Amino acid sequence: MEKFTTVELSEAHRALLSMLQKCGKMDATKLVKSQQTLLERRISALKVALALIEKEQSKKDQGE
Numbered sequence: 001m002e003k004f005t006t007v008e009l010s011e012a013h014r015a016l017l018s019m020l021q022k023c024g025k026m027d028a029t030k031l032v033k034s035q036q037t038l039l040e041r042r043i044s045a046l047k048v049a050l051a052l053i054e055k056e057q058s059k060k061d062q063g064e
Contacts, residue, residue, distance in 0.1 A: 006057070009057050009060070013053045013054070020046040020047065020050065023043050023046065024043065
C-alpha cells in the first residue's frame with residue numbers, strides 16, 4: 001500500500017469530512033430514487049474512507 005504523510009492524511013480527512021457534511025445536508029426527499037440511492041452509497045463510502053484514514057493516523061501517532 002502507498003505510504004502517505006501525516007499532512008496528506010489530515011488534508012484528505014478534512015476534505016472528505018467536508019463532503020460528508022455537505023451530503024448530509026442534502027434533502028434526499030427532493031431526489032429521485034436513483035439519486036437517493038447514490039447519495040446513500042456516497043455517504044457510506046465517505047464514512048468508510050474517513051474511518052480508514054483515522055485508523056492510519058492513529059497508527060502513525062503510535063509510531064508504527
